[in-house]
Amino acid sequence: MVRRSSGEQVALYLRRLIFDGRLRQGDRVPQDEIARTLGISRIPVREALLTLEREGWVTIKPHRGAFIGALDEAAVRDHYTLYGLIYGFAARRAIQRHTPELAAGLAAICAALDGESDPATVGRLNHDFNRLILETASSPRLRAVLRAMVGIVPGNFFELVPGSVEVERAGTAAVLAAVRAGDADRAAEEYAVMLSRQGDLVVELFKSRDLFPAAA
Missing domain, CATH: 1.10.10.10 (Winged helix-like DNA-binding domain superfamily/Winged helix DNA-binding domain)
Structure with a gap:
């Protein structure tokens, strides 16, 4: 905990x-x-x-x-774009400092995600996936940047955001494929795509809860 x-x-x-x-x-x-x-x-x-x-x-x-105040749609999208850039950078570093355990560890996590629907379990597996990428990247500066960022969905992301489990499952599988291929650019791009799609879902959720300011 x-x-x-x-x-x-x-x-x-x-x-x-x-x-x-x-x-x-x-x-x-x-x-x-x-x-x-x-x-x-x-x-x-x-x-x-x-x-x-x-x-x-x-x-x-x-x-x-x-x-x-009120977060606007652009702020929410920027938030997830930044997450995508940061984790994409971590994925680049992880591939450059590739260890034999990286692809195997990510594959095991993706296998556990396949078919998993429990939000708490998906949240734990998401944490494990990102943590393995960060540990392999071995960049204290990256960790410092991530500590300064706080999730804007209060609670279990995968429970509160409809469709997020499916995006996570597809996105992590795409990152794994890039890691296996040793393609750092593709890994960074897949992370960016995954987090951008999660951002789209959060925008729709916030709109449904009327959390954005009314248009002038």
Whole structure:
């Protein structure tokens, strides 16, 4: 299990309130109420709001408080495009530093994904696939960049985003084929395509939840 700081837990809680429509664009974030609900001081709440402001979820107005903003469609697509670029870069490095265990390990994960529909299991396998790529790439800088990025879907991605399991299954199989061929460019491209398609699904989900600002 991933251990989260109090601030990270508050940020996840707030993302969920927004995702569920309990806090809407323009609403003032009830900081005292959130602190009481979670049984914490206001310090982690303020930490969470700073994080969410960087991500575009809230706007902090001096002497007035924090207000719910709205991610637009372009911001969501940019988020997944960046993920695709980062993991694509990792795949290039992994192929350049190829180890005998890489293709075999990725193949075992893809085999486990084949036909798997349980969201929790798919999430674990997705983590294992990406982790093996990153470990083989052996780039501390890549890890630092990824730590600075936070998923914008609060909860189990594969449970909440319809169609994401199928995209994951096809995408990881395509990356594996490129790794087996030793084709770094193709591996990077397949990662970019997979994450772009996941981004498309998130955009549709957010539209269905009316999370984007109304067109002017």
